[in-house]
Amino acid sequence: MNKDLVHTKNEQLYAIVKKDFVTNQVSHVVIDERKKKLVQFFVCFHLLFKSKPMIDYENMNKLLQFLGAPNYPRTHWFGNISWEMATYMHEVVVNKIRNLVQSVQFISLSCDEVTTCEQQSWVLIHAYVVGGWQIILLLLSLQQSG
Numbered sequence: 001m002n003k004d005l006v007h008t009k010n011e012q013l014y015a016i017v018k019k020d021f022v023t024n025q026v027s028h029v030v031i032d033e034r035k036k037k038l039v040q041f042f043v044c045f046h047l048l049f050k051s052k053p054m055i056d057y058e059n060m061n062k063l064l065q066f067l068g069a070p071n072y073p074r075t076h077w078f079g080n081i082s083w084e085m086a087t088y089m090h091e092v093v094v095n096k097i098r099n100l101v102q103s104v105q106f107i108s109l110s111c112d113e114v115t116t117c118e119q120q121s122w123v124l125i126h127a128y129v130v131g132g133w134q135i136i137l138l139l140l141s142l143q144q145s146g
Helices: 003-016 019-049 054-067 081-103
Strands: 106-115 121-131 134-145
Touching: 019 054, 019 081, 081 121, 081 134
Parallel strands: none
Antiparallel strands: 106 121, 121 134
16 A cells, blocks of 8 residues: 555544544553653662662562552662662752752751661751742752761
C-alpha cells in the first residue's frame, strides 16, 4: 500500500475522532509513565539512603508488589544514575537555599546534637530565616558524630 494513502486514511480517521478522546488517551499514557518514574525515583533514593548499590533495585520487586506499587519498572537504567540524580537535586536545593538566604531580612544559625533510639549521635546545623513575615527552617547539614 502506498504511504500517502495510509497517511490520508489516518488523517481522515483522526478528523472523525473527537479531539478530547485523543487528548485523554495521550494524557493517560503520560500519567502512567510519570507514576512509574516516581516509584523508580523513590526506590532509588531509598537505596541511596540505605547506602545500598543499584544492583539491589531488582531485589525491591517483591516489596513493591506487596505494597501494590503501580506498574513500576522492573530494572534500573544503569549503576550510578541515582547518585547523578541526587547530585543534581542537591545542587538545586543548595541554589534555592542560597537565593533564599540572600533575600531574607534575618538569619539565625543553630547547632544541635540529638540521640536516636538506636543510641546514635547526630549533629544538626540548621538556619532560621525570616522573610516576608514568615519564619522558615532550613536544614543545612546532618552529620553522624562519634
